[in-house]
Amino acid sequence: MGSWIPTTESERKEMLAVIGAASIDELFSSIPEPYRMRGWEIPAGLSEMSVRNLMAGLAGRNTADAISFLGGGYYDHYIPAGVDALSGRSEFYTAYTPYQPETSQGTLQSIYEYQSLICRLTNMEFANASLYDGGTALFEAATMAVRIAKRNRVVIHPSVNPTYVQMLKTHAANLEFDFVTGDDPSGAACVLVQNPAFDGTVRDFTALGDRCHAAKALLVVSFYPVSLGMIKSPGEMGADIAVGEGQCLGMNLGFGGPYLGIMATRAEHVRKMPGRIAGQTEDHDGRRGFVLTLQAREQHIRRTKAMSNICSNQALCALRAAIYLCLLGKEGLRDLAVACHSKAEYLKAKLDFAQILNEGPTFNEFAVRLPMDAHLVTSKLLDRGFLAGLPLHDVGAGETNDLLIAVTEQRTRAELDAFAGALKDAACN
Amino acid sequence: MQLIFEKSRAGRRAINFDALDVPEAKLAPELCRANAAALPEVGELDVVRHFTHLSQRNVGIDDTFYPLGSCTMKYNPKIAEVVAAMPGMAKLHPHQSSSAAYAGTVQGAYALIHELEAMLAEIAGMKAASIQPIAGAHGELTGALLMAAYHRDKGNTHKDTVIVPDSAHGTNPASAVMAGFKVVEVPSDSDGTLHVDKFQAVMNDRVAGVMLTCPNTHGLFESNVARIAELAHEVDALLYYDGANLNAIVGQCRPGDLGFDVMHYNLHKTFATPHGMGGPGCGPVGVGERLLPYLPGPRVVHHDGIYSLETPEKSIGRIAAFFGNFLIAVRAYAYMRFYGDEGLRDVSRVAVLNANYIHARLKHAFKPAFGKPFMHECVFTAQPQAEKGVRAMDFAKALLDRGYHAPTVYFPLTVKECLMIEPTETESKETLDAFCDTMLELARLAEECPEILQQAPITTPVGRLDEVKAAKDLNCACL
Incomplete structure (x- = not known):
């Protein structure tokens, strides 16, 4: 023992x-x-x-070394060594909530810097210190919009991850939300969109944002942080709330968590935003320091009237995201996005035996209809060392032959060539 | 200290990717951002020094005694980090669970989830548990949603109220509201526990559930809990166990045996996963017979040596996208297997021993908030000292100067000038003695030189910070 x-x-x-x-x-x-x-x-x-x-025995019964084309909101990006080395420092790791700011400046400044990085990435004005994950962040955004607009209708655009839609409905089961699918903002608190869409399609939601604002509804954009190395940001589209899954910013895939729920908004809405927020201030000697601020929104003070029941944040994950974004930097994030997009386009062009299902251009992920059942194909590909993608029918987002394929910077041209060949063999024979 | 943005130099960078081995593809300009995101341009050593210096402005359990009451800051074993980082755990894609085609690639993970959920249920006397909820507050919300689903299913449409004691964590009422309930607060008695008559006064047929923490946030066992359970069950109200203080009773008694129907666990508290500055946590729910059909889905099931997924027929659905904070659950599972039967019982025994030892050593210098025996934490009130100008917060800040983390002073709201001390079982007797000596010295200083406490801390990287200015001149990002 x-x-x-x-x-x-x-x-x-x-x-x-x-x-x-x-x-x-x-x-x-x-x-x-x-x-x-x-x-x-x-x-x-x-x-x-x-x-x-x-x-080790349990881990050995899992397959974690296949060449992966699985995405669907969670991506196999390279994690620079510095992320583990720095976030693993036990002064971060084994601390708790910064109740005593004088000995928690490491936590508080890193949260402040994380918030700043998220604002710069999204072109929004305020970010919170993080929520649980992308799905819960979307739910919190919906409740925040309902609170601001004082309306109960929540419009869900077809671009949104179907798992997020399930989570929204589970969380809001006893709140009087009126969920509607589509993109009509009239009478609604908000329209929830995702960019790139679950199927990888990239859109410009600027016009929808204008329609939302004309109808006094909010535009909520769920984004994929890595894609913002290239594509138009939520802020540029006029989003009122931007939320996203931060897994791609240095978090292990980890079979579902821990991940990072990102949330950012405009200045006018900051007091309605849930979650911790760090703010800059000074001590009696005028030294710069950081504290948790606007706490009157939170459950430990407001109890039944709080903006959310959330009482913590994913601080260590937010730290990892901050370190990741600093290590990549301005040029690195752009290079990363270009690599993901270019490799995906290269693969897409090779899959001439399959029908591309996307309505428009895609970033690093696309949906195809195969000539045969996606389960059969993925099983065959698994034998050849590939996780071939996500059979869309299994997540309620397509037909049995449909497969969602994601490509990250980690896939080499040789792997893409081999995968395209193997997929053709499996799907056409 | 400078911000990372202030260290940025145009053109400097840390990480490089391989040269593109495929033709560069471009999206139409109208789909692209106008300018690259203004991330800092820094080298790897800049980043390493920056975050290393930030870490040095922090204090964790690995640095010092961290008696933050209610938060259970026990040692986080290193082996848990090693096993959570094993590629067979850390690199699993969550969508490997989305398709039966991939079920063969995650049998080890499913086995772990299945065994962990069974152990959690056994420890708390529940029928089953789900590790889906992502943190304690999320577990509370899940539990409240389960209670709502039960009453909806039974046609109990009139049941719209949840009872919460005034000593409860703020998350209890907030979670109940998010699950659609009204909240009625029941006051604690002057002895710090719930009394049956006060409880009966707010109990009626509209009550859907009662949320209790036991031991409660005063560190006291709710001795009337079994009677309260009976009263709740008489009107078909469900009894919810907030697992914040489960660490005090593991192996000593079980919420299910006390009459609780539903609960959440805080794996980071009870089973020593790192607190990570405030998260990630992991907040599984446990349920008794009544709520079994409503558990979040999908669930891992076991047939003929093969693990697969099933969703209970009346499930509330997905509360998390997959299996919650799986890698936190992995750490907790390793912890539980390490301690095992005898070890887990000893955890609660020594946690309670240590709290009572601190209570015994300090009770003549600080006024215990309650006269009943404490469990895993002891609560004092610095009200007598505050009347002479030295507040609980001043003791907290003076402890920072002496190399300790402070006890909890903001909570519970029911105790004025609260000093809530939770030593946990992983601290040695000499650590407890040194801390008690320091506290006694501070009590003396509060009498003799109160300004030393009032001016503290003076040894920390910054002094007391202006929170009013932070809220007034709101600066939450460097843009």
């Missing part, structure tokens, strides 16, 4: 003597006797070495 408890038997006795208790059990006397536990089915403890072996 392992333990990280340092207290020896003799120390326990000394401490009990100071307390004036005969035994540790006595300290639990406020638990009524009938409810004291008798037994449970928990396995015996293991040494660290055995835990490591056990976990």
Whole structure:
């Protein structure tokens, strides 16, 4: 059995003597006797070495080394070594919420810088310190828009990730939201759009933003941060709230989390935005410092009237995103976006045996209709070492032959050539 | 300290990508941004020094004792980081769970989820658990949505109210409201716990659920909880267990046995995953028999040696896109397997021993907020000192000067000038003794030289910060 408890038997006795208790059990006397536990089915403890072996065994039953074309909102981008090295510093890792700002300037300044980076990326004016992930951020954006517009209709554009739509409906099950599919802002609190769309299509939502504003509705844009190295930003399209999944900014894919929910807005709406926000101030000597600010929006003060129930942020993930964006820099992010887009276009051009389903241009992901069932094709490709993409029917977003294919900077031309050949073999034979 | 943007030099860069090995493709100009995002232009060493210096302006558990009550700042074992970084965990794409075609590629992950959920249920006396909720507050919301789904399914349309004690975390009422409920607060008694008569006064047929924390946020076990459960169940209201303080009772008693129907766990507190400056956490929900059909889906199930996914028929749906903060769950699972049966029981025993030891050593210098025996944390009020000009916050700041993190002073709202101390089980007796010696010294200084406390901290990178200015001259980004 392992333990990280340092207290020896003799120390326990000394401490009990100071307390004036005969035994540790006595300290639990406020638990009524009938409810004291008798037994449970928990396995015996293991040494660290055995835990490591056990976990390696579980990890070994997963496939994590295939050449991946899976995307659908989560992407296999390269994570620079500096991200792990710096975010792994335990002064960050093992701290909590910056309740004592004097000894939390590392946390607070890094959040402030993260907020600044997100504003620069999106061309928005205020960003919060992060939410859980892209799907919950979209839900929070919808509730924020409902609060601002004082209307209950939430219009969901067909571009939005179908999993996000499910999450929206689960979260809002008991709120009187009127969810409508389409792009008509009249009478609505907001129109939720995603760019690039779930199927990878890139659009310009500027005109829709104008229509939203004419109808006194908000435009909420869910964005893919890496794509903003190239494509028009939410701010440039007139978005009132920009949200996104920050996984691509230095987070491991990790089978779904932890990820990063990004949210940014315009100055006029900042007091209706949920989540922590760091702000700059100074101490009595005029030294620059940072604190959590506008806390009167939050649950620990407002309780039932809070902007959200969220009481933390994904601070460590926000730190990773900040480090990632600094390491890439202005030129690097553009190069990254160009690489993703160019490689995807190269692959797309090779798939002449499949029908491209996108309505317009795409960024780094596109949907194809194969000559046969996507399950059969992906199973065959798996045998050849490829995760061939996402069968769209499985996420309720297409027919059984449809496949969503994503390409990142990590895929080489040789891999793209081999994949195109393997896909053709599998789909056409 | 400079901002990273102030270190930017046009043309400097850190990361390079391979030269493009395919023809460069371009999108139509009207789809493209006008100017590249103004990210800093810095070298790798600039970035490394910047964030290293920032880290040095922070304090974590690995630096010092961090007795932040209610937050359970225990040691985060290093092995948990190693296993979460294994490529077979860290590099799994979540959509490998979206298609049955890929189910064979994630059998290890499914096995882990299945076993972890079973262990969580067993520890708390629940029928099942789901690791989907992403953090504690998200778990609360999920639990409240489960309660709503239950009543909707049973046609209990009149049930629109949730009862929350005034000592509860602010997330409880906020979560209940997000799940569509009205909230009624029930006051705690002067002894810091809930009394049956006050509870009965607000109990009626409109009550859908009751959200309790036990031990509560005063560090006290709610001894009347079983009776409260009976009263709730008499009107078909569900009893919700806020798992914030589960670490105090693991292996000693189980929420399910006490009558709770639904709960959330805070894996970062109870099972020692790193707090990461405020997140990521992981907030699984557990349910008893009544709420089993409504659990979030899809769920990992096990048939004939093969793991696959199923969604319960009456499921509330997806609360997370996939399996919540999976890599946090991996860490917690490793922690639980390491400690195992005997070890997990010892965790709560020593956590409670340590809190009572601090209470015993400080109770003559600081006034305990309540007279009942404390569990895993002890709560004092600095009201007597505050009347002479030294507030709880001043003690907190003076502790920073002496190399400690401060106890919780902002919470609970029910205790004035609160000093809420949670030592956890991973601190040694000499650490506790040194901390107690410091606290006793501060109590003496508060009498003799109060200005030392009032002017603290003086050794930190910045002094007390002007929060009013931060809110008034709002500067939340360097644009």
